[in-house]
Amino acid sequence: MNPLLKVIGLMSGTSLDGLDIALVEIYETRGNFHLKNTNFKTYLYDEQFKLKILKNLNLDTSKLDELSDLNFELGNFFAEKVIQFCHEENINISEIDLIGSHGQTFFHNIKNNHAMSTLQLADGSVIAQKTGVTTVSDFRPADIAMGGHGAPLVPFLDYALFKKLNKNIALQNIGGIANFTYISAHGDNLIAFDTGPGNMIIDSLVKKLSDGLLSYDQDGQWAAKGQVNNDILNELLKNNYFDLKPPKSTGRELFGQQYSDIIYQSAKEKNILPEDLLATVTYFVAKTIFDSYNNFLPQLPEEIVVSGGGARNLTLMNNLKELFISSKAKTKISTLEDYQINSDAKEAVAFALLAYCTVFGLTNNLPKATGAKENVIMGKISPAKNYNRILLKNNSDTLLNNEVTETRNILSYELDELNPIEIVELMNQNDYEVVNAVNNEKDHIAEVLEQIIISLESGGKLFYTGAGTSGRLGVLDASECPPTFKTDPELVQGIIAGGQKALTTAVEGAEDSGIQGRNDIKEKISAKDILIGISANGKAPYVMEALNEAKNIGAKTVLLTCNKLEKLEFIDYIISVDVGAEILSGSTRLKAGTATKMVLNMFTTGAFAKLGKVYSNYMVDLNVSNKKLEKRAINIIKSITKIDQNEAENILNKADGSVKLALLMQIKNIEFNNAKTLLEKCQGSLRKALNDN
Numbered sequence: 001m002n003p004l005l006k007v008i009g010l011m012s013g014t015s016l017d018g019l020d021i022a023l024v025e026i027y028e029t030r031g032n033f034h035l036k037n038t039n040f041k042t043y044l045y046d047e048q049f050k051l052k053i054l055k056n057l058n059l060d061t062s063k064l065d066e067l068s069d070l071n072f073e074l075g076n077f078f079a080e081k082v083i084q085f086c087h088e089e090n091i092n093i094s095e096i097d098l099i100g101s102h103g104q105t106f107f108h109n110i111k112n113n114h115a116m117s118t119l120q121l122a123d124g125s126v127i128a129q130k131t132g133v134t135t136v137s138d139f140r141p142a143d144i145a146m147g148g149h150g151a152p153l154v155p156f157l158d159y160a161l162f163k164k165l166n167k168n169i170a171l172q173n174i175g176g177i178a179n180f181t182y183i184s185a186h187g188d189n190l191i192a193f194d195t196g197p198g199n200m201i202i203d204s205l206v207k208k209l210s211d212g213l214l215s216y217d218q219d220g221q222w223a224a225k226g227q228v229n230n231d232i233l234n235e236l237l238k239n240n241y242f243d244l245k246p247p248k249s250t251g252r253e254l255f256g257q258q259y260s261d262i263i264y265q266s267a268k269e270k271n272i273l274p275e276d277l278l279a280t281v282t283y284f285v286a287k288t289i290f291d292s293y294n295n296f297l298p299q300l301p302e303e304i305v306v307s308g309g310g311a312r313n314l315t316l317m318n319n320l321k322e323l324f325i326s327s328k329a330k331t332k333i334s335t336l337e338d339y340q341i342n343s344d345a346k347e348a349v350a351f352a353l354l355a356y357c358t359v360f361g362l363t364n365n366l367p368k369a370t371g372a373k374e375n376v377i378m379g380k381i382s383p384a385k386n387y388n389r390i391l392l393k394n395n396s397d398t399l400l401n402n403e404v405t406e407t408r409n410i411l412s413y414e415l416d417e418l419n420p421i422e423i424v425e426l427m428n429q430n431d432y433e434v435v436n437a438v439n440n441e442k443d444h445i446a447e448v449l450e451q452i453i454i455s456l457e458s459g460g461k462l463f464y465t466g467a468g469t470s471g472r473l474g475v476l477d478a479s480e481c482p483p484t485f486k487t488d489p490e491l492v493q494g495i496i497a498g499g500q501k502a503l504t505t506a507v508e509g510a511e512d513s514g515i516q517g518r519n520d521i522k523e524k525i526s527a528k529d530i531l532i533g534i535s536a537n538g539k540a541p542y543v544m545e546a547l548n549e550a551k552n553i554g555a556k557t558v559l560l561t562c563n564k565l566e567k568l569e570f571i572d573y574i575i576s577v578d579v580g581a582e583i584l585s586g587s588t589r590l591k592a593g594t595a596t597k598m599v600l601n602m603f604t605t606g607a608f609a610k611l612g613k614v615y616s617n618y619m620v621d622l623n624v625s626n627k628k629l630e631k632r633a634i635n636i637i638k639s640i641t642k643i644d645q646n647e648a649e650n651i652l653n654k655a656d657g658s659v660k661l662a663l664l665m666q667i668k669n670i671e672f673n674n675a676k677t678l679l680e681k682c683q684g685s686l687r688k689a690l691n692d693n
Contacts, residue, residue: 003027004410005097005359005390008085008133009352010078012104012122014176014252015199015309016053018044019078021085022348023096025410026356029564029578032433033160033353036410039089040345043081049073057106057252067106067121074104075126082131097390099135100355100379101127102347108140108151108251118150124382132385136355139378143365148372151249155181155192155369157350161341162305163187164436170293170301173346174310176200177251178289181369182297192369193246195292196239197255199309201281202316204260209274220315223282226275232267236284237291246296247371285310286319290327300329307336307343355379359390405537405562405588409581427590430583434594437562437579444575445599448558449606451573452530455556456491456607460528464494465521465546467511469589470534470596471496472503477600483629485604485613486621492604495520497542514545521546527554532603534596536588538565538576547571560599562592575599612685615640615663620686624657633659641666660686 004027011020023039045053056062056070078101086093103120110116124137140150158171158181165183172180178198182191202223203216217223241250267277293300304324310316317333324331336343357364363375412426438445452462464474475494481487497516498507510516525531531550533543538561547557551570558573559565567574577599579591608614613621618636622629630652636659637648643666654672655662664675667690682688 004408005356006095007098007100007352007356008082008096009348009350009355010082010099010101010122010127011347011351012074012078012102013347014105014256015203016045016050016104016176017309018042019081020344020348021081022342022345022352023085023089023091024349024352026353027407027410028356028360028362029407029580032578032580033356034410034580035161035349035353037342037345037349039085039091040342040348041085041088042344043084045077049077053104054257058257059107062106070104070106071121071123072126074122075124076130078122079127079130082127082133093131093133094386096131096133097386098352098355098359099127099131099133100351100353100358101135101137102139102153102351103137105251108249108253110149110249110251110253114147118144124380128382128384134359134384134387134390135382136358136379137382138380139351139354139358139364142376142378143370143372146372146374146376148365148367148370149247149249150370151251152179152181152192152194152369153354153365153378154179154347154350155190155366156364157346157353158192159183159187159190159366160353164432167303168299168301170297170304172289172304172306173308174198174285174289174306174313174316175308175347176203177255178285178308178310179249180289180292180304182293182301184298189298190366190368191246191297192366193292193296194249194251196241196250196285196288197259198285199313200252201255201260201263202278202285202313204257205264205277205281208260208264209277216309217278217282217313217315220282220313220317222275223278223313223315226273226277226279228283229267229270229272229276229280231270232263232272232277232280233284233287235266236263236281237287242288242291247369249370279315282313282316283319286316286323289320290323294327300324300327300331302330303332303334305334305336305339307341307346309344311335311337311343405582405592406586407581408585409583412583415583427583430580431591431594434579434591434598437577437591438595438598441575441577441599444573445602448532448573448575449603451556451558452603452607453610455528455530456611458528460526460530460555461490462492462603462607463521463525463529463531463550464492464534464600465496465517465531465543466494466534467497467540467542468502468506469593470536470540470543471498473593473596473600474532474534475503477597477604481604481608483623483625484619485608486623487608487613493524495524495546497540511540511542514541517542517544517546518549522549522553525550525553525555530556530558532558532560533571534560536562536592536596538563544568560596562588562595612683612687615660615686618659620659620663621684622659624652624659630657633657633662637662637666660684660689664689 007024009022020042025036103122105120107119118140124135128135144150166185170180170182179194206214206217321333354364358379466474478492478494481492496502498510533547535543548570551557556572559571560575562577564576577595579595582590624630624633634648651662651666661675678689
């Protein structure tokens with residue numbers, strides 16, 4: 001777990017539109033990043049400064065002294081704009097913990113699909129000293145040192161944000177260069193690379209064709225008036241880059257101004273109209289993106305989420321949609337805005353996250369995207385006046401005693417100001433974390449489930465103990481076992497701090513009594529049993545002392561918690577379901593309660609399914625104690641045996657209300673006593689009894 005930082009991300013890309021600045025609040029729990037982008041702005045370069053940068057991006061016109069100067073000039077420009085940004089957005093710069101800067105790429109040397117070197121300017125030390133904020137910059141070299149391309153880096157953010165979705169999804173960025181991140185369902189496979197040119201080639205030609213009056217094709221309107229020229233298109237598609245297998249990356253070195261000049265000259269010689277040329281290169285960008293998916297992915301994604309300036313080029317977006325439609329793929333094309341994320345801010349947010357990882361010693365490259373041999377920590381730290389504060393946050397218990405359950409959720413700071421639908425949407429969105437958190441603990445849950453089965457098969461009992469919501473959930477799960485599985489009420493028991501009164505009324509101080517926790521368990525539990533202590537923060541004295549007492553008696557002990565804790569000597573198994581901060585800080589009746597109920601459901605449903613209380617997915621051992629359950633029993637008999645209502649009612653009556661015996665009597669055509677003997681012989685397992693010859 002790492003604490004909340006306010007981080008400014010800086011991005012200046014190949015399009016050279018300007019400097020993107022995003023303020024992001026970030027914290028991390030067990031590999032899951034929680035981000036909130038609160039502010040964003042873009043500051044344009046003035047034309048003279050932009051021309052100086054462009055001159056030095058060209059190998060034929062760049063000068064060493066100018067490159068050296070630009071390193072400082074860009075650093076000063078970045079710092080000035082950070083200060084301006086904070087002033088304009090009413091942000092106290094002294095409260096900013098960190099700056100993450102991509103810098104401006106001047107050269108990225110790729111030979112034979114191997115990165116040889118890279119150069120990003122905008123010195124981090126200049127930014128740090130001018131702003132007073134510790135700055136992380138120069139991310140790419142560490143990845144290149146380990147055999148990677150040093151790019152693309154934004155997929156790290158894509159993976160952090162979208163790995164939890166249970167579908168094959170691609171995050172397509174169309175900036176100066178187009179790149180995507182493909183994440184398979186459940187996040188177990190990732191592919192990311194640069195598909196080729198993006199806005200850079202379109203913008204360059206727009207500027208030439210308009211004699212400098214336009215810098216981009218707004219909404220793709222100019223291209224929409226033209227027709228695709230197949231001769232030019234086919235020439236463009238012959239570039240060897242498109243045949244290279246990923247991981248791969250590219251940049252201005254291959255698809256920069258010189259590339260655009262060649263296209264322009266070829267079109268001029270062929271007397272191609274400006275609108276036709278723009279229609280062609282816009283389609284070319286869409287086509288290279290589509291071909292990358294078609295040629296290099298195991299399957300086309302269910303959804304492509306587009307970001308970057310290209311997301312606003314309607315002609316480009318329509319071309320992309322039509323290519324997927326013509327392939328008969330059922331791929332949905334959407335934008336980041338559909339996920340309430342600002343497309344323009346994405347890359348700046350990514351470098352805020354990368355910087356956060358650097359200062360906390362977390363690896364922040366994706367070898368599957370960059371081709372590196374292993375995970376590394378990228379970025380160089382330039383300390384500023386606030387550096388000691390960063391060190392203190394890195395080493396201190398800033399998250400309220402390091403308890404996830406007590407941490408403030410950055411998404412709900414304005415909870416009291418939201419309207420009803422906003423509250424519902426926010427809570428529903430936050431609850432998605434619960435399923436993934438439980439899934440992350442599936443191996444530990446299954447291990448405990450196996451032990452429960454062993455204990456119950458050996459004549460033992462299952463006990464839950466907890467306080468407050470945790471205790472009530474244990475009692476609830478235990479109380480549902482007799483009607484659902486026709487178990488003895490003593491077989492699964494829930495014990496709550498404060499006793500019966502605590503089920504409906506808060507009994508203050510009950511969870512703090514370790515002595516009572518011991519007393520409540522010691523007369524009930526034996527060495528054959530298993531005790532599951534439920535405590536959201538993992539520290540309730542009532543629960544911990546009950547577990548200690550149970551261990552002394554010889555029972556198996558389990559701690560179910562929503563905090564990351566070390567296993568103590570009196571705990572045999574620990575399940576730590578990290579659901580993250582609650583929408584209402586510290587209110588563990590919310591996500592922690594939902595996660596607890598899910599895990600308890602798995603314990604009892606799984607155990608009794610394996611102990612013969614379930615046939616197929618039918619509740620065949622239910623206790624027919626009311627009209628609803630009687631109707632369910634009859635429907636089960638009808639469904640399995642295919643007999644009618646009257647026959648089902650009749651056989652259930654003959655079986656004395658036992659669904660299992662009724663099924664045996666009907667299917668095997670035997671009398672009640674014979675069915676009872678057979679079921680006992682098969683230890684209550686209907687499946688074994690039906691298969692018995």
